[in-house]
Amino acid sequence: MVKVYSSYQLSKWTKKSVQWGMPISISFEPTTSCNLRCPECPSGLRAFSRPTGMLRKDFFRETIDQLEKDLAYLVFYFQGEPYLNPEFLNMVQYAASKKIYTATSTNAHYLTDANAKKTVESGLDRLIISIDGTTQDTYQQYRVGGKLDKVLEGARNMVKWKKELKSKTPFIIFQFLVVRHNEHQIEEVKQLAEEIGVDDVWLKTAQVYDYETDPNGLIPTNNKYSRYKKGKDGKMQFKGNNQNHCWRLWHDPVITWDGAVVPCCFDKDAQHKLGSLQQQSFKELWRSGVYNQFRHQVLESRQNIDICANCSEGVKVWG
Numbered sequence: 546m547v548k549v550y551s552s553y554q555l556s557k558w559t560k561k562s563v564q565w566g567m568p569i570s571i572s573f574e575p576t577t578s579c580n581l582r583c584p585e586c587p588s589g590l591r592a593f594s595r596p597t598g599m600l601r602k603d604f605f606r607e608t609i610d611q612l613e614k615d616l617a618y619l620v621f622y623f624q625g626e627p628y629l630n631p632e633f634l635n636m637v638q639y640a641a642s643k644k645i646y647t648a649t650s651t652n653a654h655y656l657t658d659a660n661a662k663k664t665v666e667s668g669l670d671r672l673i674i675s676i677d678g679t680t681q682d683t684y685q686q687y688r689v690g691g692k693l694d695k696v697l698e699g700a701r702n703m704v705k706w707k708k709e710l711k712s713k714t715p716f717i718i719f720q721f722l723v724v725r726h727n728e729h730q731i732e733e734v735k736q737l738a739e740e741i742g743v744d745d746v747w748l749k750t751a752q753v754y755d756y757e758t759d760p761n762g763l764i765p766t767n768n769k770y771s772r773y774k775k776g777k778d779g780k781m782q783f784k785g786n787n788q789n790h791c792w793r794l795w796h797d798p799v800i801t802w803d804g805a806v807v808p809c810c811f812d813k814d815a816q817h818k819l820g821s822l823q824q825q826s827f828k829e830l831w832r833s834g835v836y837n838q839f840r841h842q843v844l845e846s847r848q849n850i851d852i853c854a855n856c857s858e859g860v861k862v863w864g
Contacts, residue, residue: 553795562840567615570797574623575630582689588624595815600802602632613643621649628655634667641668656699665706672715677722679733704742719746723770724763794840811852
């Protein structure tokens with residue numbers, strides 16, 4: 546961790562890419578498949594230009610075996626619904642056995658009683674449940690095809706099995722994506738979480754691809770919960786981090802289900818592929834010229850990189 550952070554700080558200072566050490570955190574994509582059709586999500590829109598599929602358990606284990614010495618944190622999420630991969634909880638259990646902190650995000654439609662029990666037993670440390678409304682009418686406006694009753698049932702199943710198994714984990718979070726049609730329900734979702742026994746509530750700002758026109762009417766009226774603000778010309782503009790550096794590129798890569806390595810979670814379509822674990826080891830890829838060149842581009846001008854232009858790194862999430 547000291548090596549990684551020191552090389553990042555040196556890179557910021559010199560404006561030249563220096564990389565020491567291996568990543569201390571990664572995100573692994575269990576699948577690109579999803580049961581919902583959320584309007585700002587490639588999985589929901591079925592709009593990927595890259596292949597879709599499921600992460601294989603043996604490939605996952607091979608990669609973790611390469612990284613476990615340095616790895617402290619593992620996010621089982623990129624695109625798609627993790628619980629659609631039948632091997633998902635087995636992979637969580639394998640990572641947990643290596644003493645790696647594990648987290649995932651789910652729409653909770655597959656948190657049946659049996660899956661909730663297996664989730665607690667897997668050793669998962671943190672479970673984010675997406676809940677973007679406190680009534681079915683509000684919820685389904687963004688979570689198209691979703692059932693709020695299923696989400697609440699899944700949350701209750703998790704709380705029940707944590708108690709029955711006397712487990713402190715996973716830490717259960719209601720994540721509320723604040724958009725225009727649900728911003729009036731923020732206090733209600735906090736109350737709902739308390740009633741069920743959820744550990745915390747996170748309020749998240751929404752990424753809107755076409756934010757200048759906002760065709761789906763998602764940008765909240767309360768600027769506190771928006772990534773965007775109205776400019777002098779009357780159009781919406783991004784209010785995020787424009788500094789020419791990014792900590793993620795030094796410590797937290799994303800690995801897709803089929804082994805492609807991309808810079809971060811904003812490259813949803815893997816357009817900035819930095820290499821493939823099907824063709825080289827992670828150590829070779831991490832220190833490759835291609836990866837260092839991308840880091841150097843960010844140090845020069847992140848505004849010239851499309852995925853950085855709508856990045857919320859530095860835009861706060863409120864609890």
